[in-house]
Amino acid sequence: NAGVMQNPRHLVRRRGQEARLRCSPMKGHSHVYWYRQLPEEGLKFMVYLQKENIIDESGMPKERFSAEFPKEGPSILRIQQVVRGDSAAYFCASSSAGTSEYFGPGTRLTVL
């Protein structure tokens, strides 16, 4: 019974490149959430998606960041033209309607 899966676990990009982070929710879960965590800080909500719909993106930076959760395949968090300040751990969580969230192991993004 696989949990939430994220890949890659570690991603290194140079400034100006694109970063694509993938999240496969737990089986049976149709709700996906993305969070960002900086060192010594808690998690900051970014975006909440259901299949093919963005429900709440109030935590997403207005530029360079986008997220999708297609009908088939994993959810993708895309960061264009990365800058050093984007370096962080990005966590995905999933749930079914009205239940608790379960987190993946995270993707640690380092921007050189």
Added chain:
Amino acid sequence: TQLLEQSPQFLSIQEGENLTVYCNSSSVFSSLQWYRQEPGEGPVLLVTVVTGGEVKKLKRLTFQFGDARKDSSLHITAAQPGDTGLYLCAGGMTTDSWGKFQFGAGTQVVVTP
């Protein structure tokens, strides 16, 4: 400003001692969750509380949700080195935005043998 304030920020104790971690807010939450996170890993859900005054026990861990649903505490009895980790509380504001939790900054707990 942090919507959820956790205290203390850091706690170091000896194996066998008890500890309590607090999560406080001026806002009312429809639900509150506690997670433990270890270095390099994602948070692991420990418990969800939804009713004011609710108390849940999980082996040596006791979780309490305040009557007004604004605060919560986590108490660990006879702590063990395996309890070491970052403890995070997360509050949900409404039942129809279940995923949009507000997280506290966490309490780092270190239990030494």
